Amino acid sequence: MYSGRFWRGASIVTLLTALMLLACSGCEVVGVAANIVGPGDVPAAYAGLKGQRVAVVVWADPAVMMDHPRISADVATSLQHKFQQAQDAGVNELKGTKFLPTNQILRFQDAHPELQSDSAEQIALRLPVTRLVYVEVVSFSLHPNDSPDLSRGEAAANVKVIEVTNHKAKATYENDEISCAYPPNSPPEGLPNLDEQTVYHKSVDAMTTEVAKLFMSYEADTDTGQ
Numbered sequence: 001m002y003s004g005r006f007w008r009g010a011s012i013v014t015l016l017t018a019l020m021l022l023a024c025s026g027c028e029v030v031g032v033a034a035n036i037v038g039p040g041d042v043p044a045a046y047a048g049l050k051g052q053r054v055a056v057v058v059w060a061d062p063a064v065m066m067d068h069p070r071i072s073a074d075v076a077t078s079l080q081h082k083f084q085q086a087q088d089a090g091v092n093e094l095k096g097t098k099f100l101p102t103n104q105i106l107r108f109q110d111a112h113p114e115l116q117s118d119s120a121e122q123i124a125l126r127l128p129v130t131r132l133v134y135v136e137v138v139s140f141s142l143h144p145n146d147s148p149d150l151s152r153g154e155a156a157a158n159v160k161v162i163e164v165t166n167h168k169a170k171a172t173y174e175n176d177e178i179s180c181a182y183p184p185n186s187p188p189e190g191l192p193n194l195d196e197q198t199v200y201h202k203s204v205d206a207m208t209t210e211v212a213k214l215f216m217s218y219e220a221d222t223d224t225g226q
Helices: 012-035 062-067 071-088 102-111 120-126 196-215
Strands: 053-060 131-141 153-165 168-182
Touching: 053 062, 053 071, 053 102, 053 120, 062 071, 062 131, 071 102, 071 131, 071 196, 120 131, 120 153, 120 168, 131 196, 153 196, 168 196
Parallel strands: 053 131
Antiparallel strands: 131 153, 153 168
C-alpha cells in the first residue's frame, strides 16, 4: 500500500501554485492550532516527533491525481503549515522538531523518479531525517455520485510514520482510518451552489487537520452535530 509513488504530479510549479492558494485561505488552513494550545484531553496517537528531524511526504492514488493534479503538494503544504503553526504555539509534542522544507522534498521527488516504486521505509533512508510522516491520499472527491450540480468534499487517507535509527528504517505507527467531509453537516448527496475551489481547499484543510491531530494532544470536539 505504501509505495514510493508520490512523485506523480509533484513539481515545483505545483508547489508554487499550492503556496499561493494556501496564502489565500488564510487562518482557516491552520485552524487546528486553535484547539491544541496547552494540554488537551485527547492524547496524541503518535507522540514521537518531539526533537526529531521530520519530513512530510504525500502520495495520491493515480485516479485522484488525474482529477486533482495539485493534491499531493497541496496536502503536504497544508499539513506542514499546520505543524509549524502548532509548533509556534508551543505544542509540547513538537518542541525542538525540525521539518524538512516542503520545496526540498518536492525537488527530491522530481530528481528521483526511479524511486517511485520504493517503500516508505526505503524513501526514509534517502532523506536526512529521523522521522518520515507518509500520507497516502486514497480517495478525494468533490461531487458525490459525479453529480456536477451538487458538491460535498469527501477524502480518505492513510498515515504511516517511519522511524530511522542507526541507518535502519522501521514503521512504528499506521492509521488507515483518516476521513473527512466538507461541509461537515451536508447531506450525503451534497449541496447546490457551492464554489468548487472553496470545497476543494476546505476539504484539503479538513483532511490535514485530522492528520495533524494524530501527532499532538487536543481538546475533544463537543459539537455532536459534526
